[in-house]
Amino acid sequence: MARHLITSAIPYINGIKHLGNLVGSQLPADLYARFQRGRGNEVLFLCATDEHGTPAELAAARANQPVAEFCAEMHAVQADIANRFSLSFDHFGRSSSPQNHALTQHFAGKLEEAGLISEVSDKQVYSNADGRFLPDRYIEGTCPNCGYDKARGDQCENCTKQLNPVDLIDPRSAISGSTDLEVRETKHLHLRQSVLRDDLDAWIDSKTDWPVLTTSIAKKWLHDGDGLRDRGITRDLDWGIPVRKGDQDWPGMEGKVFYVWFDAPIEYIACAGEWADATGNDWERWWRTDKGADDVRYTQFMGKDNVPFHTLSFPATILGSGEPWKLVDYIKSFNFLNYDGGQFSTSQGRGVFMDQALGLLPADYWRWWLLSHAPESSDAEFTWENFQQSVNKDLADVLGNFVSRITKFCRAKFGESVPEAGEYGEQEQALIADLTTRIRAYEGYMEAMEVRKSAQELRAIWVAGNEYLQSAAPWVTFKTDPDRAAAQVRLGLNLIRLYAVLSAPFIPTASADMLAAMQSDDTAWPDDVAAALSTLPGGHEFTVPEVLFAKITDEQREDWQVRFAGVRD
């Protein structure tokens, strides 16, 4: 039995995520996790909230809450929404956990021992009014290049020129508007990634099967300019993991915390520790190659904006530690999903957010659309028309109606139990052969994480059921050869169970409903399709399910288009 460690990029804590965030990491990761479990493999699927950093502090301040309290609440909110989206994490952790504190400090200590940490003195802008150092982009002012008066300290959004905060004319704090700013000297730890460049380069080179999106971003950072640069891994903030060398103090670093991008990936490991502490399981057999993780296949899912940290910084941390931690085997990265002609935006409240989506329709609708339109080769676009059309056709007409027509026909002609008479004949064998080919193709796409192609193949499998019914026409054979009709209907009912098993990674709730209607708990993967289609024997009772997927009406669609045209409050 294969063992799969699967992680989704951990969502930031400062708000509820939108559908673009969802489709880029958590959702495809869940698809893969469910598929691997469905095939009988051992899976540990982890996710967490990413809780440190300036935006979290500011969001908490806006909400008038202590940051720890704010994060605890938002974690609960995100966990609830994830659950309602049927995201099947084995554990949904927190990067602020004690486990992550200890492990992050441990890694820093090991990196220091290995000579991979340097102390660098930086000059940084301090806001007296805010009582804090300001990251470059939290300083606003007039662009020296184009005169735009809301240019940020890192870049002018108007003319796209790269800036330094000191370049700005009349700089002010983006938080308070205060102009009482000064440049202060501050010391920070840097991770000497440059030392590990050749190792990282060779490692990336060996990953010939990774998506181009993943490797090209890594290559760019490895070879751009002078090559991979060292990176600051500490910040002057209150909220975060205190800088320590293992369990020892770090002289000169008092009052500083680790940079969020240093501790966030480490949470992938710490999260397994949280899971183990909560369940009594052993986490090291998933993460330590000296303690049983040798045969683990580790797959990460993320949006393209996260790629540098997962291909370079985090591997540098692991390699640099000199300890036998599991390195990622495959990185599946995604482009972005746009919303109706523009970008989804958390900060601007543009688009559809996860909680809102669930207020409109059950998760399966969103799961199906998002996954079947996953932004794999380029950015993709969400429009309400496309969503309505795809969901109505695929889920309501092709799959839902299939379930309806066969169960209702059976109830009318044979009652609510699987008809016993008749045998499968040539037509049925042909269907089995066709389905076998398609299911093997589906498995191949799912193994390769070809998300869109998987969805296409699954849909084709559903269509095959309708084609069969149409040509078998039990409503005709029933009149002349009831036994033949009985066998045809028996096959049709068995198809429902088969579809439930195959479709579960995409639409878990509907799949469970289908199984419940068939009164079956047999979720065995159909390695042998013929056998799978004989699972429900003659005489087995079932119920006619409610409509699986109600159609989205034009009125609903129009209403939603209007409601979601602006920005969120």
Add this chain to the structure above:
RNA sequence: GGGCCUGUAGCUCAGUUGGUUAGAGCAGAGCGCUCAUAACGCUUUGGUCGUAGGUUCGAGUCCUACCGGGCCUACCA
């Protein structure tokens, strides 16, 4: 400025190492069926593959330039 990705039917997308008449789903048209959520099935109309050159016996596929869209560019995460 630099790097990477992308531009194929009205829409969303496939097109493997260059190889005969460029594919699928949706939408449109016609026919069939009547078990079903006016659902299903069959057939079918749509494309000088962003533009212009080039390499080649042969290019959607390789090269160059240009045009359009997107992302990244290291202190948001």
